[in-house]
Amino acid sequence: xxxxxxxxxxxxxxxxxxxxxxxxxxxxxxxxxxxxxxxxxxxxxxxxxxxxxxxxxxxxxxxxxxxxxxxxxxxxxxxxxxxxxxxxxxxxxxxxxxxxxxxxxxxxxxxxxxxxxxxxxxxxxxxxxxxxxxxxxxxxxxxxxxxxxxxxxxxxxxxxxxxxxxxxxxxxxxxxxxxxxxxxx
Numbered sequence: 149x150x151x152x153x154x155x156x157x158x159x160x161x162x163x164x165x166x167x168x169x170x171x172x173x174x175x176x177x178x179x180x181x182x183x184x185x186x187x188x189x190x191x192x193x194x195x196x197x198x199x200x201x202x203x204x205x206x207x208x209x210x211x212x213x214x215x216x217x218x219x220x221x222x223x224x225x226x227x228x229x230x231x232x233x234x235x236x237x238x239x240x241x242x243x244x245x246x247x248x249x250x251x252x253x254x255x256x257x258x259x260x261x262x263x264x265x266x267x268x269x270x271x272x273x274x275x276x277x278x279x280x281x282x283x284x285x286x287x288x289x290x291x292x293x294x295x296x297x298x299x300x301x302x303x304x305x306x307x308x309x310x311x312x313x314x315x316x317x318x319x320x321x322x323x324x325x326x327x328x329x330x331x332x333x
Contacts, residue, residue: 150327151185151199153247156297157318157331160197161248165204165293167229170271172203179226179269182207189326191247193285195292198248200329204229206289210282217281230266232290233275237261242284244298250322252313256301258287 154160168175178201186194186207195206206227214221237260245253261279264286268274278286288298299307299314316322320330 149181149184150188151181152327152329153185153189154198154200154329155317155320155322155331156249156314158200158329159331160200160202161292161297162295163197163202164295165195165197165202168203168205176269179205179207183209185326186247189247189324193289194247195289197292197295204293206230206292208282208285208289210285213281219280220282223282226269227264227286227289228267228269228271230264230286230290230293232262232264232287234263235259235261235287236263237279237283240284244284244288246288246298247326248292249297249299249314249317250324250328252299252310252317254298254302254306254310256288256298258284258301262286264290 182194182199185199192210193206193208196203209224210220211224239257240260241255241257243253244256260283261277262283263277265275291297299310318331320328
């Protein structure tokens with residue numbers, strides 16, 4: 149089932165998400181719904197807060213970008229209870245967008261490499277290093293679990309310049325090809 153995407157202004161996007169365990173009710177169905185929602189919305193990643201649930205789950209599928217970056221050929225994963233242990237490497241800027249901030253794209257600086265610990269959908273623990281675009285996508289989705297959005301990485305001046313656009317997003321004054329959940333409605 150395709151879920152509505154929670155957009156900017158909804159308090160769930162600003163909460164630190166709670167860990168879950170293997171007893172989380174309806175987990176397999178929820179993960180399937182997250183995949184369906186992400187694909188329908190043309191996303192590369194989707195975090196649970198973006199569909200209204202403040203739990204520590206995100207999904208990523210960057211396999212469609214393997215032509216440009218071959219190391220992404222098998223990069224389709226579920227991350228549960230993720231914790232970024234270390235961010236390292238160079239600072240690199242790249243243009244980012246977000247399903248919860250439709251129509252908005254900005255250059256965001258992030259570290260080029262990360263070390264992350266997480267559980268997969270079977271609650272098997274992994275500790276892995278990622279670099280390049282994979283590291284960027286993981287950091288973006290991980291931010292959602294921490295109650296952060298990519299606009300939080302922008303300068304105060306840039307955020308002030310975007311205030312009108314952000315207000316319009318929070319009021320649902322956006323044109324998107326996917327279902328959204330407007331704050332307060």
